Amino acid sequence: MLKKWIAIIYDHRISLRERMYRIVTGVCMVALMFMLPMGRNVLNYVLLPVSIAIMALIVKFSIRKNCIHAGATAISVLLLILFPICFFTAGGFNSGVPEWFVICFIYICITLEGRRMYAFFLLCMAETLLCYRGAYYFPEFVAQNSQKHSFFDSAHSVILVGMLTSILLMFLNRIYDKENELTKQQKKEIEELNRAENHFFSSMSHEIRTPINTIIGLNEIILRGDIPAEVAENARNIQGASKLLLTLINDILDLSKIKSGKMEIVNVSYETGKLFSEIVNMIWIKAKEKGLEFRLHVDSSIPSMLCGDEVRIKQVLINLLNNAVKYTSEGSVTLSVRCERLTLNRVRVWYSVEDTGQGVKKENIPYIFNAFRRVDEEKNRHIEGTGLGLSIVQQLVELMDGEISVNSIYTKGSKFVVMIEQDIIDEKELGTFTLESRSRTNEGERYKQSFEAPNAHILVVDDNEMNLVVVKKLLSETKIQIDMALSAAECLEMTQVQHYDGILMDHMMPEMDGIQCFHALQSQPGGLCQNVPVIALTANAGSDNQLLYRKEGFSGYLAKPVSGALLEVAVLSILPKELVKLSEDANQSDIGKDFLIFEQAQRISLLVTTDSVCDLPDTLKKEFGISVCPYYVCTDEGRFLDEVEIRADELLVHMAEGRNGYSQPPDVEDYERFFAEKLTEAQNVIHITMAKHVSDGYYNAVEAAKSFENVTVIDSGHLSSSMGLSVLYAAYMAENHASKAEIIQNVKKLRHFISSAFIIDSTHMMCQAGRISKRVQVLCDALLLHPIIHLRKSRMTVGGLEMGDFSYMVRSYVRRVFRDARSIDRRILFITYAGMDEERLEYIQQVVRQYCPFERVYLQKASSAIASNCGSGSFGLLFMRKNDAVITFAQASKPDEQHPAEQESDKIKLRVDEGSYEITKD
Numbered sequence: 001m002l003k004k005w006i007a008i009i010y011d012h013r014i015s016l017r018e019r020m021y022r023i024v025t026g027v028c029m030v031a032l033m034f035m036l037p038m039g040r041n042v043l044n045y046v047l048l049p050v051s052i053a054i055m056a057l058i059v060k061f062s063i064r065k066n067c068i069h070a071g072a073t074a075i076s077v078l079l080l081i082l083f084p085i086c087f088f089t090a091g092g093f094n095s096g097v098p099e100w101f102v103i104c105f106i107y108i109c110i111t112l113e114g115r116r117m118y119a120f121f122l123l124c125m126a127e128t129l130l131c132y133r134g135a136y137y138f139p140e141f142v143a144q145n146s147q148k149h150s151f152f153d154s155a156h157s158v159i160l161v162g163m164l165t166s167i168l169l170m171f172l173n174r175i176y177d178k179e180n181e182l183t184k185q186q187k188k189e190i191e192e193l194n195r196a197e198n199h200f201f202s203s204m205s206h207e208i209r210t211p212i213n214t215i216i217g218l219n220e221i222i223l224r225g226d227i228p229a230e231v232a233e234n235a236r237n238i239q240g241a242s243k244l245l246l247t248l249i250n251d252i253l254d255l256s257k258i259k260s261g262k263m264e265i266v267n268v269s270y271e272t273g274k275l276f277s278e279i280v281n282m283i284w285i286k287a288k289e290k291g292l293e294f295r296l297h298v299d300s301s302i303p304s305m306l307c308g309d310e311v312r313i314k315q316v317l318i319n320l321l322n323n324a325v326k327y328t329s330e331g332s333v334t335l336s337v338r339c340e341r342l343t344l345n346r347v348r349v350w351y352s353v354e355d356t357g358q359g360v361k362k363e364n365i366p367y368i369f370n371a372f373r374r375v376d377e378e379k380n381r382h383i384e385g386t387g388l389g390l391s392i393v394q395q396l397v398e399l400m401d402g403e404i405s406v407n408s409i410y411t412k413g414s415k416f417v418v419m420i421e422q423d424i425i426d427e428k429e430l431g432t433f434t435l436e437s438r439s440r441t442n443e444g445e446r447y448k449q450s451f452e453a454p455n456a457h458i459l460v461v462d463d464n465e466m467n468l469v470v471v472k473k474l475l476s477e478t479k480i481q482i483d484m485a486l487s488a489a490e491c492l493e494m495t496q497v498q499h500y501d502g503i504l505m506d507h508m509m510p511e512m513d514g515i516q517c518f519h520a521l522q523s524q525p526g527g528l529c530q531n532v533p534v535i536a537l538t539a540n541a542g543s544d545n546q547l548l549y550r551k552e553g554f555s556g557y558l559a560k561p562v563s564g565a566l567l568e569v570a571v572l573s574i575l576p577k578e579l580v581k582l583s584e585d586a587n588q589s590d591i592g593k594d595f596l597i598f599e600q601a602q603r604i605s606l607l608v609t610t611d612s613v614c615d616l617p618d619t620l621k622k623e624f625g626i627s628v629c630p631y632y633v634c635t636d637e638g639r640f641l642d643e644v645e646i647r648a649d650e651l652l653v654h655m656a657e658g659r660n661g662y663s664q665p666p667d668v669e670d671y672e673r674f675f676a677e678k679l680t681e682a683q684n685v686i687h688i689t690m691a692k693h694v695s696d697g698y699y700n701a702v703e704a705a706k707s708f709e710n711v712t713v714i715d716s717g718h719l720s721s722s723m724g725l726s727v728l729y730a731a732y733m734a735e736n737h738a739s740k741a742e743i744i745q746n747v748k749k750l751r752h753f754i755s756s757a758f759i760i761d762s763t764h765m766m767c768q769a770g771r772i773s774k775r776v777q778v779l780c781d782a783l784l785l786h787p788i789i790h791l792r793k794s795r796m797t798v799g800g801l802e803m804g805d806f807s808y809m810v811r812s813y814v815r816r817v818f819r820d821a822r823s824i825d826r827r828i829l830f831i832t833y834a835g836m837d838e839e840r841l842e843y844i845q846q847v848v849r850q851y852c853p854f855e856r857v858y859l860q861k862a863s864s865a866i867a868s869n870c871g872s873g874s875f876g877l878l879f880m881r882k883n884d885a886v887i888t889f890a891q892a893s894k895p896d897e898q899h900p901a902e903q904e905s906d907k908i909k910l911r912v913d914e915g916s917y918e919i920t921k922d
Helices: 002-009 016-039 042-064 068-090 098-111 114-137 147-224 229-260 272-289 310-326 362-367 389-399 465-474 488-497 514-522 543-552 564-574 618-623 648-656 668-678 697-705 720-735 740-753 764-768 774-783 806-817 838-851 864-870
Strands: 268-271 293-298 303-308 332-343 346-355 403-409 413-429 457-461 481-485 502-505 534-538 556-559 604-611 627-629 632-635 638-641 661-664 682-689 711-715 754-759 785-792 795-803 824-833 857-861 875-881 885-890 907-912
Touching: 016 042, 016 068, 016 098, 016 147, 042 068, 068 098, 068 114, 098 114, 098 147, 147 229, 147 465, 147 564, 229 389, 268 272, 272 293, 272 303, 272 310, 272 332, 303 346, 310 332, 310 346, 310 389, 310 413, 389 403, 389 413, 403 668, 457 465, 457 488, 465 481, 465 564, 481 488, 488 502, 488 514, 502 514, 502 564, 514 534, 514 543, 534 564, 556 564, 604 668, 604 720, 604 740, 627 668, 632 648, 632 864, 648 661, 648 864, 661 864, 668 682, 668 697, 682 697, 682 720, 682 740, 697 711, 711 740, 720 740, 720 754, 720 824, 720 875, 740 754, 754 806, 774 785, 785 806, 795 806, 806 838, 806 875, 824 838, 838 857
Parallel strands: 293 332, 457 481, 457 502, 502 534, 534 556, 604 627, 604 682, 682 711, 824 857
Antiparallel strands: 268 303, 303 413, 332 346, 346 413, 403 413, 632 638, 632 661, 754 785, 754 875, 785 795, 824 875, 885 907
């Protein structure tokens, strides 16, 4: 029985939790056998077998029903019942029972988990303390124990508890050791499996590319001929299916390489203009065939040559553009490129692909980059592909230390934005230039070779005879003399007696591969082709192989399957110029007529936006480029845009006549339109809202931001000009190139240093807006009470009450707000008001100067949305409290445009929490 139990304990096929449950429960059963007899009465001897039997049944039932946690809970309850009984019947703390309480703690910690473990652990602690307390204050309930029994019981208990705990730890250590050995063995097996899988994928790619090369090559030969329309249509269908199959193979191979860590980023110098030309030549026809407009917007200041993995950048952009074309049925697809200079020799390039397709639902955006998962499967079931494209794109971008984000509004389109930092090779700006086009065989167009070279002589080396036939047929119109070799040995024999102007060499060949053959050619004694250019023509695709062939000294690299046009370009690059006659009639695609090429596309990196209730002067909003999303003001006549279609003064007159007027935040759709528009001006948007518990604007903005990965919504915790102070600070940081993370962190800290308090002259509008009850409003009117509204933790609270007429109310309010004048930053004060004349405003300024003079005071009318809640005659003193760092803002408006109260100083300084920004803007 014991051997069977131990065998189960070490059986890794059984879950670790079940085995630990068995071990610890077994130890507890042994503990009961030693502990209960200490009571030396009939009750204990009855409890012993009953308790052990119950525990055995619980273990058996819980394992059979796979409810181990419930079984462990039941046994924990049983132990918590038995231990106090044993404690009092055995003699309390003058016995050996207290040491056994350790077993109960161990059992709970090992077998239970989560909140239940913490609850039972605390319960066990409380029970232990109660037992000791009961034994101390009520000794009559504790069985008497002789000193001899107490001494030996305690000694036995210490030894037995230590022994059982040691046995328990020994078993657990053995289990963990065996689990570690098993894990290491499984890891080794997984690594071997991965190696085998990678080898399989690599071999599969090579083997499948070879017949595809034959299919595509011979099919192109058919399309070149004078064939019936039906045959031509079938050939084009074969061509499309072959290219789709090739795309699927490439996706699987790339994913395999990335997962195995064998995907390498190869940074090389490349021409940016050539890169864009190649991408456009591949995409624009697909867009045109679907009736889509294809637009290209490229920042003309981008350097003409950069250093990056050209192959992978091209792969990323083509994947995104292909997706955009696939998922767009009407409208347009746009590729935009923007460049931002980081240092003298480094730039940050933003590539964005935008479409007017079906878009992505908000709930699906987090899963859009998952491999093998296609969002909105029912709607997209007709679209071809593996579902790997975006997953590969994301991983490639991350391998290049870049970032990718997606913004999408369902049914309206998507925008993918990729950022990659690259080194500058040639600082000359790209400017505007003519897009290079490639000759291609299109429907209804007759093939024409790009050159002729009847006197040129080349050698093609490949162990697959069909590949040799395909290359010979694809180059037949160029009239080149072509010899063929089926092995490296045959190649070396032929070059011993014949000089060639160029060689096309396959890589994977038996006995001697292409690289070995190439080096043998270079060192061949008496060979006639030691210095002849050699192009690697191979089914091993990828930028890592491209680097390999470049390092080995090859003159070029072509991945199978290869088209006739690319093959002609490669051969043309290695042939002597005097042997080549270029064709003047070669077909050129007139691409430039179909889309705008290289239009200037400048967008800032980060834009700070807010709502119209921020109550900042127009001069500051203009200076710092702060865009606002207007709130709504609803009246009996309809709904109007705050400060655009209705002003605060007009609204207050309307409401004074007894008519309705209340504010309403923008809808989710309004915010989506606003964010989408602002993302055409900036790569990232930070939107700062009014306190979230005061208005639904924050929640609507957050919901809208789910459609955009690079829109961040921040709760300012304030309203009106207090909120404006946060906005002003964030915009200033953005203007001085602070990162998005820095701005978010500092704005959140800043809310604790802004004072936001308003005093309400009349509570009628607050009652109408539902902020206070009718009973409170009547009481305030009868007693001439004026509530002071504070913003704390984004909630509007009444911070006090003032009584009396206007002048008394102002003095009391100002004195209350400025009573701790030493903590106040006196550089800037906003007096934000609603429905006040010049006389009252002058009086408020006079009182403020008496108690706490400021360097600059702004008199700011509240927006109509704010005025609809606070009513006429209300105002607030909004400022910042002292902090360690200082930020200085220059005044944007001219002196003669300033309010009289603003002419005391030329600068605004705000104290903020971070000390890394101390800048004066002249």
